[in-house]
Amino acid sequence: MGAGWAGIACAVEAVRRGARVTLFEAGRQAGGRARAVDGPGMVLDNGQHILIGAYTATLELMRGVGADPDALLLRQPLSLRFADGGGIALPRGPAMAALLAGMLRARGWTWRDKAALLRTAAGWRLRGFRCDGHLTVAALCRGLPPRVREELIDPLCVSALNTPSEQAGAEVFLRVLRDALFSVPGGSDLLLPRADLGALLPEPALRWLRAHRCELRLGCRVQTLQSTPDGWMVDGEAFERVVIACPPGEAARLADAAAPAWSRQARQLRFEPIATVYAQAAQGLPRPMLALRSGGDETPAQFVFDRGRLGGPSGLLAFVASAWHGEREQLESGVVRQAREQLGLALQPLSTIVEKRATFACTPGLVRPPLDLAPKLLACGDYIDGPYPATLEGAVLSGLDAARKATQPF
Structure with missing residues (x-):
């Protein structure tokens, strides 16, 4: 239930695994919080979403439903340049060499600034990009010079976690840095959409699902979810297994009777x-x-x-x-x-x-709701327990995980 990026990923993967899928979506349009909307005489996006090269699951899903990332996304090395020339930009090349070159070429930074960042980054890597789970990003980076924090750490933190560094969890921040820099070649590259968000995944995915006989019910908000001996009743209709792919509040509403503890946990999230x-x-x-x-x-x-x-x-x-x-x-x-x-x-x-x-809000020590709610009832979304903050990749990975578990024999 839900045709955001997590729900779409779940539906596509479940169909690939041989399941008969019915996809419910309350809105008339798929995409959730990453979709195209009608603007003044033009199509706009409901927000600017940046993908990065490390989003391997998202890029693979796009290709699988017929959306070409090379045509739809502009790839460029990580750049946090300001109009006055300040900031940092990484050249192409191996991760550590590119990071070192970017730091050395950072405009307006003193040698003290560069040496402090290099020393700190080396320490993070030696510790496996791990830290105390209760640290904030601001506390983690307290020893860095103000200019480095203002021109690199703070922009990276707010773009990746959408949480100010004074409140953001350092553990998740370091995990994002690790995977962006060292998971795949070009993992830190920025992938900027050259088309509206609907064209990136939701629209081609719906075409793919229709072609593979998935039943799509757009504009259909589910009202009730009830357990049965054989599975679940969705608004009085029987299904063997259900995956809730709604925002936390809506998911909690649907799961109140079946999984009250899970619903309470979902409602405790701040946004x-x-x-x-x-x-x-x-x-x-x-x-x-x-x-x-x-x-x-x-x-x-x-x-x-x-x-x-x-x-x-x-x-x-x-x-x-x-x-x-x-x-x-x-x-x-x-x-x-x-x-x-x-x-x-x-x-x-x-x-x-x-x-x-x-x-x-990706804060230190955050406990997120799990994938499992009850027998044959799962949830997916960027807020479900996982390694990443609320990103498109996090949503897609959660949807894939839910589909794999939902299609396993019970």
């Missing part, structure tokens, strides 16, 4: 929003993506994307403010100020989209 301000400028950016100097209400956005360089209309920019809790008008005025002061651009805001529960 962080992501806001995207789409705006028109007379010209685009020098690169498809730039970091922004952010902090507080006056400078709310951490990144800006040039949608004109990524297949969209010329001059269309998307400003992303992760973990934004302020008012919409305050956000838009702050973005206009950032564009003027940091980019030298005058903006006309077009549309602001706020996903209020975009991700769970």
Whole structure:
């Protein structure tokens, strides 16, 4: 139940394993919190999602349903450059060599800054990218110079975990760094969507599922879930096994009677929003993506994307403010100020989209709900217990895990 990225991954994998699948989705459109939406005279995304080269499961799933990552995603080495030339960018090449070269070439950094980061990164690697599970990212990086924290650690943390470094869990942050840098060649590369999010996975996956005789029920919100001796009744209809692939609140509602302890755990999760301000400028950016100097209400956005360089209309920019809790008008005025002061651009805001529960707050010591709820009843989603924060890869991996378990003999 649910056709977000986790539910889609689960349905595709279950069909591949020979199961007869019925996919319920409350909305008329698949994709969940990573989908295309109608904007003012154009199709927009409900948020800017960056994939990275280490998202091997997501990339494989895309290929499997007929979506070509090479055509749909712009691959570039990790870059956290600011418009004034500051920040860090990694060249292509082996992970450690690229990281070393990026640190040495970081503009505006002193040798003390570079040496401190190199020393700290070497220590993380020697310890296997592990740390005390109760540390925050800010505490983990307290010994680093302010410029390194502001231009590298804080942007990486908020982009990967959507949680400010003062609150984010260091253990998960280090795991993301480890897998991005050392899991596969090019794992830290940024993969920027050159099409709307629907074209990346939801739309081709639905076509694939239809072609493989999966029953799709879009616009159908499940109301009741009841246990039977042979399986489960979904709104009075019998199914042998059920996977709940809904957001935590909806999943908890459905599971209240069957798994009350699981539902309580799901309801205890806290969430962080992501806001995207789409705006028109007379010209685009020098690169498809730039970091922004952010902090507080006056400078709310951490990144800006040039949608004109990524297949969209010329001059269309998307400003992303992760973990934004302020008012919409305050956000838009702050973005206009950032564009003027940091980019030298005058903006006309077009549309602001706020996903209020975009991700769970990835805090130290967080205990997430498990995959299993009850016999023949499973759950999947980016919030389910797993190694990663709330990312597209985390959602896909959870969906694949649920499908594999659901299709095993009981």
